[in-house]
Amino acid sequence: MTGRITALALLTPLLAGCDSLWRWTAQPFRLSCSLGADPPTLFRIVPRLQQVQELDPKTGEVSRTITTSRPPPELGGGIIDDSEVTITPRRITWENSMYRPQFERETNTIDLTSLTYTSGWQLRVDGGPEVREGKRTGRCRRIEGPA
Structure with missing residues (x-):
């Protein structure tokens, strides 16, 4: 009986934190982000699905x-475009690689703490x-209301 009480006492603080984590991972949210003088781009971030929607x-x-999509290894590189999305409580990153006939890579990062937005590209x-490269930075703001 004492072992069960001790286990419950140890798990209670851990499970209490899960509720706030679950709310964050379950709820999509919207951001308006600008790079330089470009007009803002609206994004819906869906953490639970690891998805960025423009x-x-x-x-x-x-x-x-934009979701994570990798070609099967048996096809080899250069056949199919691939992308990777990673959403954490502090950062959103997504990368797209395209093969048209040259190799192109676009990388985007939004820091959720400072709301800075960085977009970079490489072209072979x-x-x-x-390889030619470029990088631009900008800012985001959170759009309140239902996503």
């Missing part, structure tokens, strides 16, 4: 969904060793 600024409808020129 929204049409006029209608609010989903215009693009003519399939050779030369």
Whole structure:
């Protein structure tokens, strides 16, 4: 009996924290993010599904969904586009790699603590060793209300 009480006493603080974590992981939220002088891009972040949805600024409808998608290893690189999304309580990152005929990679990061937005790209020129790169930074703001 004492072992059960001790286990319950140890688990109670852990389970109490799970409620706030569950609320964060279960609820989508929206962000409006700008890079430089570009018009804002609206995003719906769905942590539970590890999804970033780009929204049409006029209608609010989903215009693009980014999820983790990796080609099967047997196909080899360069056949299918791949993407990876990682959403944590502090940071959202998504990366898209495209092969058209040259290799292109786009990486985006939103720091949820400071609401800074960073977007970078790499382009392999003519399939050779030369790589062009660029990086831009901006800010995000949280949009209140139902996502």
